[in-house]
Amino acid sequence: MPRLAILSVGNLKEFYAKLDEMMSLCVDQLLDRFEIQCLKKVRNYPFLMGDGVWLDSEKLGPDDEVREVLKHGTLTVGFIGLAECLKSLIGEHHGESPKAQELGLEIVGHMRKYMDDSSAKYKLNFSLLATPAEGLSGRFVEIDKKRFGKIPGVTDRDYYTNSFHVPVYFPINAYNKIKLEAPYHEFTNGGHITYIELDGDPTKNLDAFESVIRCMKENGVGYGAINHPVDHDPECGFNGIIDDTCPKCGRTEEDGAAFERIRRITGYLVGTLDRFNNAKRSEVKDRVKHLNADNSKIETL
Ligand SMILES: [Zn+2]
Numbered sequence: 001m002p003r004l005a006i007l008s009v010g011n012l013k014e015f016y017a018k019l020d021e022m023m024s025l026c027v028d029q030l031l032d033r034f035e036i037q038c039l040k041k042v043r044n045y046p047f048l049m050g051d052g053v054w055l056d057s058e059k060l061g062p063d064d065e066v067r068e069v070l071k072h073g074t075l076t077v078g079f080i081g082l083a084e085c086l087k088s089l090i091g092e093h094h095g096e097s098p099k100a101q102e103l104g105l106e107i108v109g110h111m112r113k114y115m116d117d118s119s120a121k122y123k124l125n126f127s128l129l130a131t132p133a134e135g136l137s138g139r140f141v142e143i144d145k146k147r148f149g150k151i152p153g154v155t156d157r158d159y160y161t162n163s164f165h166v167p168v169y170f171p172i173n174a175y176n177k178i179k180l181e182a183p184y185h186e187f188t189n190g191g192h193i194t195y196i197e198l199d200g201d202p203t204k205n206l207d208a209f210e211s212v213i214r215c216m217k218e219n220g221v222g223y224g225a226i227n228h229p230v231d232h233d234p235e236c237g238f239n240g241i242i243d244d245t246c247p248k249c250g251r252t253e254e255d256g257a258a259f260e261r262i263r264r265i266t267g268y269l270v271g272t273l274d275r276f277n278n279a280k281r282s283e284v285k286d287r288v289k290h291l292n293a294d295n296s297k298i299e300t301l
Helices: 002-008 012-038 082-090 098-122 136-148 174-187 206-219 278-286
Strands: 074-079 125-130 194-199 224-227 230-232 260-265 268-270
Touching: 002 012, 002 082, 002 136, 012 074, 012 098, 074 098, 082 098, 098 125, 098 174, 125 174, 136 278, 174 194, 174 206, 194 206, 206 224
Parallel strands: 074 125, 194 224
Antiparallel strands: 230 260, 260 268
């Protein structure tokens, strides 16, 4: 999406034309793959189809093609970088102005309609996915940076923002982030997530924790998550927040093994960032906190 926006140089009509062209390419590619998969026989999947695990496979014999089963599956197109796309098109992302939010919803709504139209046309389940992009977020921005240079707010970081998310580095409170991202959940029927970053120990302010969950529910978030730090002392077994000193045994990291600091990255809970690519590591470094659990005076809805 950012690349399509850069190439359109602020011309929305041109952007939509390029977007449709790309959607058409993706739909064709999905259909192509689907046709190849459909040529397989039931006997190629002795458990899933031969034993009737998949819907309608019990109606087929071992030498039948699997099309009648696979047609129940989904064919999905995903996207990343709505924020950078908006920044390139109108100079602001959807965290920065209502105008950008309006355009963001219009663009993602347009993509969803394209998938719905494809479903009607081909009688298959096409859907739109809010992609978390573990590898792509770094790879695409690297390619675009080489081609277009460093464009502020667009290609000047090591990653493109996931799907429709408000950029991780943008300071915004939890409730506003939820309200901005929630309307995109309805459009992305292939999958979506909204998360907020919580500073501190959620058990110290359960009211704040609950109000975030309720806010997600009331605004139509399909899948919501609250990321909060969890530290672990491998020596004494303490789980919780460890600043410099372990609250249970009183040791510091200099006294022994390093504390494990569990963080959540694209759905994975990890103790260290060593196994993640540079783009994701740099994204985690940039993340701002949206709510302070230890602060009793939190902003109310
Ligand atoms: Zn300890």
